[in-house]
Structures are given as structure tokens and as C-alpha cells.
Amino acid sequence: MTATARRFLDALPAVYRERLLSFARDRSFTAGSRVFDEDEEAGLFWILRSGRVALDAQVPGRGPVVVETLGPGELLGWSWLFEPFRWHLGAAASEAVEAHEFDAARVRAAIEDDPAFGLAMTRCVASVAIGRRLRACRIRLLDLYGPANGAGRRGPP
Amino acid sequence: MPVPYRVLRAGEETPGTVTLELVPEHVALNPFRPGQFAMVYAFGAGDAPFSVSGMDGDRLTLTVRSAGAVSAALARARAGGTLGVRGPFGTGWDEPAGRDVLVVAGGIGLAPLRPLVRRTVAARERYGEVSVLIGARRPGELLYNGEILGWREAGARVLVTVDRPEPGWADDVGVVTNLLDRAVFDPAVTDAFVCGPEVMIRVVARELAGRGVPAERIRVSLERTMHCGTGHCGHCQLGPLLLCQAGPVVSWARARHPMSVREL
Incomplete structure (x- = not known):
């Protein structure tokens, strides 16, 4: 695994960063507020400037179970870029959040109009958001901290 | 004896x-x-x-x-x-010589790092930024809960993440590498100390090296079958290293290759 910028805007070439930010508006979420729910239309997306957002899945009998948290600089939401444009997970602000908010339809239209911008955006979303989170997910699947490995540290029990 | x-x-x-x-x-x-x-x-x-x-x-x-x-x-x-x-x-953690100190611990791997963290926060004024990143499986499996507040009060930035949150968990969820972006450190003048499951060590060390922390300044603690403790029995061999003497703490510059070889 190579080091990858998690900060979405840092990973986007400067010219396209400015282009994307031209679509941005400021948005705040209070701690505990829902940002979106699973299977809703993904009509907006965000880049977090401060605070923390928890991605969750509804589990019957348990309610929303947090699967990952996102922090400053991270892209909140990639389902807006791919059909059927619906959220796979839900999201809630676990603390007060300040973010750049984007209208997904406007950004998709800009991507259609300018393939170079579209390629840069798609690469960035694939690398920084999807790829990184997939690798993290695979590591967690290994359940590394489980009790099967080692005792106190240095070797056999 | x-x-x-x-x-x-x-x-x-x-x-x-x-x-x-x-x-x-x-x-x-x-x-x-x-x-x-x-x-x-x-x-x-x-x-x-x-x-x-x-x-x-x-x-x-x-x-x-x-x-x-x-x-x-x-x-x-x-x-x-x-x-x-x-x-x-074996070898121990070197005293940090750089300006910033970054400690990354996974699971029971926080135990060998605890004395280093305690020593570092006790001399907090010697360093620039001090970050302690801790990953655990569940909130209930976090070690030294009673001490972490003291480390924070002493001026360390302590960030905690778990794989499986429980109701009421208000901190981060995800792999410990996710915390690296919120740790404050200048890679060129950072001493990093990493201990935890071996896969985690590899991922963290590669990430740090990719961000510009010199490999010689990334120290990892490796787990092998220590037995005699004197370098004679060979149980703890990792490629050219007998870890009971050359380790358990080695630099990423020395550990990177043997840790990448299958079956070692």
C-alpha cells in the first residue's frame, strides 16, 4: 500500500480543485444531526472542513451501526458519482461539522461537459475515497486485534 | 536463572x-x-x-x-x-531525537509502547508535537483507559479508533492509519514508534515512509517466537535478524525487506 492523500482536495490537481470549489457552498451540521439516510437519492455531497461524520448501516434490532468515521479533508459521499445515485450507507454528524457542500447534478453536468475534469474527479474519488476505504475495510476483515495472535507480545504463550 | x-x-x-x-x-x-x-x-x-x-x-x-x-x-x-x-x-525504543514524536499502537501493542509514551509526556517540553494513535478491536478492549486522559492533559494528542464500536462510543471508527491525517507531525523531523499486529505495522510503516518519515526513524517492534533470549536457539529468526537480540525494536529500514518476504 502506498501513501495516499486522504484529503480529497489535496489529491486533486490545482486547476480542477478550483473548478470544483467554484460549485461549493458552506454548510454546517450540528452534532447528532442526520446528513443522509441509506437508499436516499444522493443529490449532494460534501468535503469536510472540520468535525467528524459517522457512516452507518441500519441493522434490525440494533439501529444504526457505525462502520467508519470521516474527518477533516475527507470526501463524504461517492454514490452521487455512480448510478443509481443512491446512498449505500447513512451518515450522521457525530460532532459539529463545517463542510463544503456540492450539488451533485451540477458537478456531474460539469464532468460530462469537460472529460478532463471528469477524469480527474473520477480518479480522485476512486483513489482517495473508494480505494482507500476498500483497503481499510480489507484490513479490518482480518480482525487483527483478535485474541488468536500472541499473548502479551513477544511470542508463544 | x-x-x-x-x-x-x-x-x-x-x-x-x-x-x-x-x-x-x-x-x-x-x-x-x-x-x-x-x-x-x-x-x-x-x-x-x-x-x-x-x-x-x-x-x-x-x-x-x-x-x-x-x-x-x-x-x-x-x-x-x-x-x-x-x-x-533485546533492543528498546530509542529516546526520540527528532522534534516531533508519533506513536502508533494497535491492540495489545500499546503495552510495549506505554513506557515510551510515559517517558515522552513526562518530558513534553523537549518535543514539538506528540501524537499517540491507538487502534483497538472494541472500546472494551482498550488498554490503560485510566491513563489516557493524563497523557492528553500532559500535552499529547491522543486519538483512538476502534474496529467495532459499541453503543455510546463517540470516538473514531476505522483502521488506525485513518488517524494519521489528524496527527500533527512534520515527517522530516519525526520519530515514529509502531507496535501492533504485523500487518498493521507494515501498513503504518509504509504509509509513514510514503509521507516522508525517514525509514531509519520509523521504529517497529516485531513479534517472533522468542525462546532463549540470548540469540542461540534461533526460534526468533527473521531473515538475517535474531530478534531476541537485534530486536524486538528495529528500524523500518532494517525490517522492511524481511517483513515483505513470504514465509519469514
């Missing part, structure tokens, strides 16, 4: 993990440095290697997760009991 140590205190850290405070019954072993390990004998069960999780004068602290015959016997130890201890063995 093992030296007898008396269990002064035994406290449960998490279910199945205990911290034992030991004092010598007669003569103390030579002083341990943070990161070094001891061979600990639970009489009647056998011996096993454990990194020391604290040292204060003659006192030694061990944090043991019950996983087999010896560790289970140690986890059952109670105040007043006697254990045998040999050591100190």
Missing part, C-alpha cells in the same frame, strides 16, 4: 488482559528500558516472553493477555504470588 519477583498488584485491564506490578523478592534484575522484554516464568506452567509495560526503580509492570497456558497462568496471578523473571532482553 530466573529471579523471583513478587506480584505486588494484579489489575484487570480488559476481560482477559491483566497488568501485573512486580517487585524483586531479593535481588533486582538490571534496569529495563522501554521496549525491552523479559522471559517470565509461571511456575508449573512454563515461561514466555513479555515486553515490559512499565518500570519504576526495581518495579516491573507487565501487561498480559490470556491466550495460552503461560499467559493464562499469569493472568490468574494474584498479589502475593511469585513469578520468575529473566532479562532484560
